[in-house]
Every structure is written in C-alpha cells, then in structure tokens.
Amino acid sequence: MYLQYVVDAIGTGSLYALMTLGLALVFSVMGLMNFAYGQLVMIGGFSIIMLRQQPWWAIILGTILVVVIASLLMERLAFRPVRAATAMTMLITSFALAQFLQQAARVAFGANPRPLEQFSELSVQYVVGDLFISRQTIITVVVAISIMLALTLLLKKTNIGIQLRASTEDVDMARLVGIKSNRVIASAFVISGVIAAIVSMLFFATRTNVSWSSGESIVLIAFVGAVIGGLGSMVGAALGGFLMGFAYTLLNALLPLELRVFADAFLYTIVIVVLLIRPSGLIAAKGARV
Amino acid sequence: MNDRVSAWSRWVFLALPLIIPLIVITVLIAVTNDISLVQRASTAMILMVMVVGLHIFSGNSGVISFGSVAFAMIAAYTSALLTIPVEQKPSLFPDMPGFLSWIVEFSLPVPAGIVVAVLFTGVVAVIVGVPLVRLSGLSAGIATLAFLVVVQVVVTKWKAVTRGESTMVGVPKEATLWWALAGVVLAIAVAALFQVSRNGRRLIATREDDKASMSIGISIPKERLVGWTLSCMVAATGGALYGHYISTFSATTFGFALTFFIVAMLVIGGMGSLTGAVVGVLVVQVLSEFFRTLETQGLGPIPIIDFPGLTEMVLALILLIVLIVRPSGITGGTEVADWFARRKSPESSAS
Numbered sequence: 050m051y052l053q054y055v056v057d058a059i060g061t062g063s064l065y066a067l068m069t070l071g072l073a074l075v076f077s078v079m080g081l082m083n084f085a086y087g088q089l090v091m092i093g094g095f096s097i098i099m100l101r102q103q104p105w106w107a108i109i110l111g112t113i114l115v116v117v118i119a120s121l122l123m124e125r126l127a128f129r130p131v132r133a134a135t136a137m138t139m140l141i142t143s144f145a146l147a148q149f150l151q152q153a154a155r156v157a158f159g160a161n162p163r164p165l166e167q168f169s170e171l172s173v174q175y176v177v178g179d180l181f182i183s184r185q186t187i188i189t190v191v192v193a194i195s196i197m198l199a200l201t202l203l204l205k206k207t208n209i210g211i212q213l214r215a216s217t218e219d220v221d222m223a224r225l226v227g228i229k230s231n232r233v234i235a236s237a238f239v240i241s242g243v244i245a246a247i248v249s250m251l252f253f254a255t256r257t258n259v260s261w262s263s264g265e266s267i268v269l270i271a272f273v274g275a276v277i278g279g280l281g282s283m284v285g286a287a288l289g290g291f292l293m294g295f296a297y298t299l300l301n302a303l304l305p306l307e308l309r310v311f312a313d314a315f316l317y318t319i320v321i322v323v324l325l326i327r328p329s330g331l332i333a334a335k336g337a338r339v
Numbered sequence: 340m341n342d343r344v345s346a347w348s349r350w351v352f353l354a355l356p357l358i359i360p361l362i363v364i365t366v367l368i369a370v371t372n373d374i375s376l377v378q379r380a381s382t383a384m385i386l387m388v389m390v391v392g393l394h395i396f397s398g399n400s401g402v403i404s405f406g407s408v409a410f411a412m413i414a415a416y417t418s419a420l421l422t423i424p425v426e427q428k429p430s431l432f433p434d435m436p437g438f439l440s441w442i443v444e445f446s447l448p449v450p451a452g453i454v455v456a457v458l459f460t461g462v463v464a465v466i467v468g469v470p471l472v473r474l475s476g477l478s479a480g481i482a483t484l485a486f487l488v489v490v491q492v493v494v495t496k497w498k499a500v501t502r503g504e505s506t507m508v509g510v511p512k513e514a515t516l517w518w519a520l521a522g523v524v525l526a527i528a529v530a531a532l533f534q535v536s537r538n539g540r541r542l543i544a545t546r547e548d549d550k551a552s553m554s555i556g557i558s559i560p561k562e563r564l565v566g567w568t569l570s571c572m573v574a575a576t577g578g579a580l581y582g583h584y585i586s587t588f589s590a591t592t593f594g595f596a597l598t599f600f601i602v603a604m605l606v607i608g609g610m611g612s613l614t615g616a617v618v619g620v621l622v623v624q625v626l627s628e629f630f631r632t633l634e635t636q637g638l639g640p641i642p643i644i645d646f647p648g649l650t651e652m653v654l655a656l657i658l659l660i661v662l663i664v665r666p667s668g669i670t671g672g673t674e675v676a677d678w679f680a681r682r683k684s685p686e687s688s689a690s
Binding site: 082131134137140155261265273311313317 | 401403470471473474476477478480481482484485486488489492493496595599602603606646647648649651652654655656658659662663666
C-alpha cells in the first residue's frame with residue numbers, strides 16, 4: 050500500500066528533478082532565474098498538439114527543435130541585453146517574458162485549453178507483486194536518469210561542458226582565460242531547451258489538454274526545487290526537484306481527507322521552513338550567487 | 340532640531356509634488372462625470388495604493404517581495420467578512436466554524452471594517468515577517484512567493500469561511516473615487532514619512548551597502564521588519580479598498596496576474612523611488628486602458644481588435660522593452676524633489 054505511493058512519488062519526483070535541472074543549469078552559468086522556463090514547456094505542449102498525427106520520432110524531434118529554437122531566441126533577444134544588470138532585474142525580465150509568451154499563446158491558441166489525444170500506449174500498467182507500475186512511470190524514471198548521466202558526461206568530458214563548468218565557478222575568470230561567454234551561455238540555453246522539451250513530452254503525456262497557462266505551475270515547482278536544493282549546484286537542483294515531487298505526491302496520498310485539499314499549502318510552508326533553516330539551499334554551491 | 344526641520348521639509352518636497360497633481364487630476368475627472376473615466380481612475384488609484392505599499396519595503400530595502408498581494412487578499416477578505424450585512428451572513432456562511440461564529444452575529448460599517456482588516460493584516464505581517472526578513476535576494480523572492488501560494492490555497496479551499504472558489508458576494512460597495520484618492524494620499528504620505536524617518540533612512544542604508552550599514556550598528560532584520568510591516572499594511576489598505584470597490588471577488592482576483600502587474604508597475608516606474616511607484620502605475624494603467632478599449636470597443640477609426648490576452652501581451656512586451664532599454668525604470672530611481680534640486684540622485688544606482 051505505502052510502497053505504491055512511493056513508486057508514484059518516485060515517478061513524479063524524477064519528472065520534477067528534470068524540470069529543475071533545466072532551470073538550474075542556466076542559473077549556474079549566468080545567475081538568471083528564468084521564470085520563462087515554464088513557458089518553454091508550454092510551447093513544447095503546443096508543438097506536441099501540432100505534431101500529434103505524425104510518427105512518434107517526428108513528435109520527439111520536432112518538439113525538441115521548436116523548444117530549443119524558442120530557448121535560443123529568448124537568450125538572444127531578452128536576456129543578453131540585461132546580462133550585466135542585477136539578478137533582480139534579470140528575474141523580472143524573465144517574469145515579463147513569461148507573461149508575454151503566456152499571453153501570446155492565449156492570443157494564438159485561444160483562451161480555452163486545447164484537447165490532447167491520449168498516448169494510450171503509455172498508460173499500460175505492469176503488475177509487480179501487489180504494485181502497479183505504469184509504462185509512463187518507467188519511461189520517466191529511465192529518461193530522467195539517462196539525461197542526468199548524459200549531462201554529467203557532457204559537463205565532465207566535453208570541451209563545451211568544461212567551459213560551462215568553468216563559467217559556473219567564476220564567470221569573470223573564465224572570460225579572462227579566453228572562454229567565450231556568449232557561446233557558453235547560448236549552449237546552456239540549448240541544453241536547457243532540450244531538457245524543457247523532454248519535460249514537456251513526459252508531462253503532457255499524462256495530461257488531456259494543453260493550455261496557455263500550463264507553464265505556470267511547472268516553473269513554480271522548478272523554481273522552488275532549485276532554490277531549496279541549492280542554487281548553482283546541479284546535484285542540489287536535481288535533489289530539490291525530486292524532493293518537491295516526492296513530497297507533493299506523498300502529501301496528496303497521506304494527508305487526512307479533510308486536509309488533503311490544503312496539500313499545496315503544506316508543501317509551500319515546508320519550502321519556507323527549509324529556506325529559513327538553510328537560506329542557500331540543502332546543498333549550497335561554492336560561491337553561489339544568492 | 341535642524342535635522343527635524345530638514346526632515347519635514349524633505350517630507351513636503353517628497354510627498355506634495357505627487358499628492359497635489361493626483362488631487363487635481365481626480366477633481367478634473369470627477370467634474371467630467373464620465374462614468375467609465377471615473378471607474379478607470381478609481382481602479383488606477385487603488386492599484387497605486389498597493390504599489391506604493393510594495394515600494395515601502397522593496398524599494399527601500401532592495402529586497403523583492405512577491406507576497407504583497409497576499410496581504411491585500413487577507414485584508415480584502417477580512418474586511419468583507421466584517422462588513423457583509425448581518426442578515427445575509429447566515430446564508431452566505433452556513434458552515435462557519437464554531438470559533439469564528441461570532442463573525443456571523445454582527446457587521447461593522449465599512450470604514451471600521453477596513454481599519455480592523457488593516458490592523459489584523461499588520462499582525463499577520465509581523466508574524467510572517469519576523470522569520471522572512473532574514474532572507475534576501477532570490478531566497479526572499481521564493482519565500483514570499485511561497486507565502487502567496489499558501490494564502491491562495493487556504494483561501495481557495497477553506498470553503499466555510501472564504502466561500503472557496505465561489506466569489507465573495509454581498510460585500511458593501513462603498514468605495515468611490517474619493518475613497519481611492521484618500522487611500523492614495525494616505526499611502527503616499529505614509530511612504531514619504533517613512534522614507535525621511537530614521538528607520539527609513541537606515542533601511543535605505545542597508546540597501547546601499549549591507550556590510551557598511553551593519554558596521555555602524557544597524558540591525559538589518561529589525562529595520563526590514565519595520566518597513567515590511569508598514570508595507571504590508573499599506574498593501575492591505577489597497578486590498579480592502581479594492582474589495583469594497585469591486586464588491587465581488589475571489590482568490591484568483593489576488594493571484595499571480597495581479598502580482599505581476601504590481602511588480603511590473605514598480606519596476607517600470609523605477610524601483611527605489613516613491614515617484615517611480617506613482618509614475619509606473621500611471622503609465623501602465625493608461626497604456627493598459629488604451630489597449631483594453633481597443634479590445635472591447637475600438638478607438639475612433641481603429642476597429643475592435645478582439646483577442647483575449649492582447650492587452651496583457653502588449654503590456655508584457657512594453658515592460659520587456661523598458662527593462663532592456665532602461666533597466667532602472669522611467670524615473671531611474673530619482674524623486675521629483677531631485678529634479679528640482681538639479682542634481683543626480685545618489686539613489687540612481689539602486690535597482
């Protein structure tokens with residue numbers, strides 16, 4: 050019984066961990082908390098709707114392409130001009146950008162949610178002992194772990210990854226030794242976009258519709274996950290996101306019925322408490338810009 | 340003695356250049372007797388109360404808060420609960436829990452309801468503020484945002500007291516253009532008073548240089564708590580006025596959209612100056628009313644452009660452009676008094 054909740058919680062936790070990772074990567078490179086990150090997932094959702102009739106590989110590639118382009122445009126048009134400003138100005142810029150994209154989607158796709166035809170092949174349930182595990186959960190966990198491994202390899206072994214990590218440690222020093230910050234930041238946005246696209250596919254696979262406001266709750270979770278996990282630390286971000294998803298699922302399952310509607314209130318109260326005890330997050334990065 | 344005289348004169352130079360034009364504009368608008376104009380002006384001024392409220396904390400401390408709308412919401416609901424006519428209460432709140440049952444048995448006149456609501460919100464602000472003011476930067480932003488979510492969830496789900504997702508109805512609709520003007524004059528007077536007071540100047544010092552201010556014995560949490568509480572109470576005044584102005588509202592009225600608007604107004608105007616808070620509201624409201632008119636009735640030769648979300652989209656775009664072109668806002672953090680003094684404000688570096 051309880052084990053079933055844990056399985057579900059691991060599924061949600063993995064998805065949230067991925068979400069948080071995409072946000073945290075950009076933050077660690079340029080100190081930007083990108084509120085518009087959730088809108089990338091929303092854009093991914095709408096491209097899935099547009100591509101729904103295509104074969105599965107076309108949906109995956111197409112969505113990744115669209116979201117990565119959107120992510121790059123975001124960096125070039127909105128964030129590059131304010132890069133030198135304070136963290137707060139950048140935060141509010143991303144806030145405005147998020148609002149802009151959200152309302153643009155409302156103008157383009159209408160105020161009502163667009164129905165999304167279900168991917169029935171994902172809802173297959175496997176029975177293990179007395180546990181039910183859906184194919185969706187397995188895919189989410191496998192994809193999340195693979196992405197994290199791939200990201201680790203990329204950061205440790207490739208040239209651009211090493212440059213990224215150098216910029217994470219000390220942007221000015223990295224620039225002094227000849228790392229081109231424009232290229233590094235753009236590549237962080239590309240990776241963040243790929244992750245957002247994958248998140249949108251995993252997220253909307255379980256939803257019945259996509260709406261202009263779909264991105265809002267996602268970015269809130271990622272945002273909070275990144276901050277409680279520890280800003281600037283990739284491991285911390287993944288952990289923070291995972292804990293958000295894990296706690297959310299367990300609170301919804303285990304709270305007494307009359308309190309269950311307040312699950313979000315409990316979750317965010319826990320968030321405030323965590324922040325008060327550890328203002329720089331569970332795993333504080335060295336020299337994090339908080 | 341000398342210090343006190345100059346503080347008063349600074350207060351006058353800070354507040355009056357903002358208050359007098361607002362009074363003049365309000366009187367002119369009242370004279371036209373144009374209902375839609377009066378409505379728009381009232382909304383703008385009530386929003387201005389909330390923005391000035393946010394400025395008192397965020398502008399002077401440099402710490403962003405996404406939580407001011409939560410306090411506006413608490414005050415709006417409190418004042419509504421206190422002032423809804425006694426005869427309507429039993430049918431509106433049939434399941435009022437026992438410890439709050441006294442609320443159903445009486446009802447206050449609106450001004451008294453607003454005052455009690457603002458005081459109650461002030462108490463909440465102190466309780467929440469004591470731990471929260473220790474945070475700065477993004478942690479503060481996230482924590483205040485988390486607080487907004489908590490209040491939102493509680494108001495949406497605590498059906499017996501807040502009517503849950505149904506709107507609050509029966510709230511006396513008494514706030515008028517003049518109430519809004521009174522609210523805004525009071526808010527500006529309080530904000531200016533705070534800014535020239537010792538507490539306010541110490542808070543600004545912590546914004547300019549936290550380490551230097553600590554070294555001269557300023558306690559950052561203490562100064563922030565004073566500003567925070569005052570800020571929340573002014574935002575609460577705006578929230579309560581808003582409640583009595585629109586008279587039907589729900590938790591979504593005080594959500595992320597309103598938060599975005601209020602923060603955007605402050606940033607567009609120029610964070611760090613009271614003038615910026617006032618100018619930001621005026622600019623954003625004039626623009627948004629222009630586009631809203633375009634959306635609903637067209638404007639002269641321009642036909643109706645009917646796309647829900649267009650107004651919000653264009654506003655967000657304008658905010659983006661302002662941020663990119665002029666990150667420190669329209670006023671750049673200066674006050675009207677600075678313009679007369681013909682000198683660069685020392686605050687212009689703030690953001």
